[in-house]
Amino acid sequence: MKLLELKNITKRYGSLYALDNVSLSIDKGEWIAIMGPSGSGKSTMMNIISCMDKPTEGQVIFDGRDITKDSRRKLTEFHRDKIGLVFQQFHLINYLNAVENVMIAQYYHSMPDEKEALEALERVGLKDRAKHLPSQLSGGEQQRVCIARALINSPELILADEPTGNLDEANENIVLDLFRQLHKEGTSLIVVTHDPEVGEVAERVVRLEHGKIISDKKNKQFIE
């Protein structure tokens, strides 16, 4: 069953083509890595998928619904219901502690619930750090809070932008393990990265260059 379909997406900035007639289809439960060098259009694609940007041409169909024509407000509502975001720079609010940073996503989504937020933290192994401020957490811990925040509203899709870019190897592995677990549980994952190791563990790798898809194949470990 299809979760997301990009149909002939073009995004122009002036005369510059960030995405040039790109089509991509993603099934529910898939784990996709989008790879490519800087300037290849990864970020633009990510922004369009996460409803934070609109394509110049083409259609985005999410869960069977064309969202390209929705109003900004509708898009915001749609995006907060369906998508969880993980950032390279974590983007935690520095005056809120770990559990509050998770709760803020609940707050904007529906109803904050400290118990649920603590459970989410427990899931990423940070229950005992719940009352720490971001400045008291290591980079890996901050990223895990960020993942807990992305998970809290049970989104259909988790969108991660260079999630391991600021992490050391040990923390990178923790984060990748978390992704594996999420994948096993059936959550759809899109990871934008330039790190081949992160690409390797995904189910499917899409390579972009100059705004075009140059390859799209499944990793061998997932080919039965």
Added chain:
Amino acid sequence: MNKKHRMFVRMVLASLLRRRSRMIIALLAIVVGATILSGLGLIYYDVPRQMSAQFRNYGANVIFTPSGSSEMNQTEIEKAVAVFPSDKLEGYTPYRYENTKLNNLPVTIAGTDFSSVLKTSPYWHISGELPDADGKALVGKKVAEKFGLSTGDSISLRNSFTITEETDLKDIPDYEIFTDPKTGEKYCDHTLDLKISGILETGGSEEEYIYVTPDDVSYLTLSSRSCDIVEVSVAASKDELKAYLDEINNKSDAIEAKPVKRVTASETTVLSKLEALVLIVTIVVLALTMICVATTMMAVIAERRREIGLRKALGALNSSIIAEFLSEGLVLGAVGGIIGSFFGFLFANAVSMNVFSSTITFRPLLIPAAIIASVAVTGIACLIPIRGAVDVDPALVLKGE
């Protein structure tokens, strides 16, 4: 309060309490603004009263003169003076003028109440002392120069009465009877011995009189006639004064109350300028201070663009972001306003003590005014940068370092 509201409060409080250095900066700006607002406000409202009291240095601004036939006696005067509120009445002094002779030369004596004279004529320069009892005199400088008198000298005032058949000599104590050698008229001399306790310098016509107690005048003239004029010093504006004087003139047949135009008209001129000065200074300083507060608040908010972007990425609606930031600003504004109005009161009081040596009148209304103003200024100062920031594309903000 549901969980959502609780979270809202939790976030606002966290932002205020955990971002201490920034919040202190913002709070400081608001406190300074509110201090200036309430301080200048208090001063502005109190200046007319305080300055009006200073203008009482010019002395009496009202005089009572007898009107018509009835005598201006003590009861009538007290009744008239009672019209002025006691906190506005600086003092009143009666004067009774009589002609008499010193060394056979005519001089004018004035009987007055020395206990109140400096209240209605604060500008009197006295070398020596004011008389504190009967038998002592304050001599005008011109009289003193004319007769070569100085403090401590004794003088003898002499009043002559022509004795006619009707004269009841029993009224006259220790008299001496003389007969004019030319006309054969009989007259008696009545003397008053005085010790000069001080010399009066004013640069005005007061220097031409000898001031003594009312009893001494009665003794010398053998008449307990009431005073000719009462000088009154009232701290009141032109219009208030007019209302009081109309009331007195309507109430009393014996007294005609008039403003001393020179003093009242000039006071109105100068005082209105002073008030206008303090008003416009207050407005200019306040306006500039408020803009200063606003720029600081804007800087503090502008710094949080990335956080606003993140909240949008998490699915926040513009309206809820505005609500959160605005309530932070409003809390800051209220706290700053309260602290500021306290400091403002301290400042205004210090100014009042230093300049006018009296405490400032506390105006409770200024506290809510200062708080509302600082909340309003802070609110507006928050809204401007937030409105700009919420329209920003979250993707761009989150990407940039």
Added chain:
Amino acid sequence: MFFRMIIGAFQRQWKKMLMIALTVALGASIATAMLNVMLDVGDKINEELKAYGSNITVVPGSEAVMSDLYDVQGNEGKEEYLGEETLGEFLTIFWANNITDFAPVLDTDVTVKNKDVKLVGTWFDHHFEFVKKGTTYKRDTGIINLRSWWDITDGKWLDEAKLSGDNYAMVGKKLAEELGVKAGDIISVKGTDAAESLEIVGIFESGDDEENYIFSTLPVAQKLSGNTGKYKKAEVSAITSPDDELAIKAAKNPDLLSGDEYDLWYCTAYVSSICFQIQEAIPGASARAVRQIADSEGKILEKTELLMALITLMSLIGATLGISNLVTSSVMERSAELALMKAVGAKNSQVTLLVLTEIILTSLIGAAAGYLMGYCFAQVIGQSVFSSAIKMSGMVAFLVTVMIIAVTLVGSLPAIRMILRLRPSEVLHGGH
């Protein structure tokens, strides 16, 4: 490279720099406006206080002490006078520019319609010229400014320049009622020496004894009383400094002052030193302070100046805090950028110097704009309150510049401390 970085900083963050410059400009304009108003408010209020009339009277000298006290008749009736030629000397004294108005007065007893009244000869709005040692002194002066409280109830003020001849008069309201005269009437006045016909130009209400008098020109009074070229008293209105200890000491006897004290006293516009100078200029005259006016003026001026000084102080503190506050917050905001500079190897001193140069340059631009704004505010205050310009003091420009630099430096201190403590790794990793 240093300059390229500074120029770069201005180009990249011109919005923030503009905000700092704006706040500094606001602070500087408050300081400029308030300091200038404060320094000039004394003179301005002093001019307003001239509404109370003259604060100095000049009368014939004190040889008036009676030589033969015990002569029964004395020299009563024998009056002392000053010569009209001495009037010009008021314009030659050291503090002549502080004398705003003066008028000679000659009063004499006259008979009008069989009634004995007092006639006062004086200047109303007199154009006066005086030549001494080749210098011409000019002044328009008279009681029109010394009787600001008079209300003209009928007719108008006697305008000497517009009327030809001298035979005009203004009559007090009470006397006019008693005589049954109004503006435009001609009255014949009989003096001790002559009789004159006077046209009544105006009726005035003064609220004091003067309502019983006739005011006419000086020559008329001189002719009526036979005192050609003489006057009895001069009323002088001068802008003075409030009395202080020195003035009180000098008032007792100027000879007791030390040389320096004497110079200071002589060159300060105390009412006593102006009196002293008038007496020096006009031998045989005695100049006296009218205490009611001079003292009160002094007190009110002192209070006003102190009040303005304290309000100014408050605004300065406010402006100072406002500026340093914003400087602190704006430097802190850039911690990430500064940490990056340190991470690529910039020394603490280099980062600090860069930040300070940027901030101080911005502040100075703001201060210059603020000075101009402050000038405008001061003039708005001057024009709207006193209808005259506020004098701008050069000292204020200097003071404001120094203040702004000092405030900016102080405001940067917490930021600099932060720069020194900054560990690049922490800042670059921990979000912001």
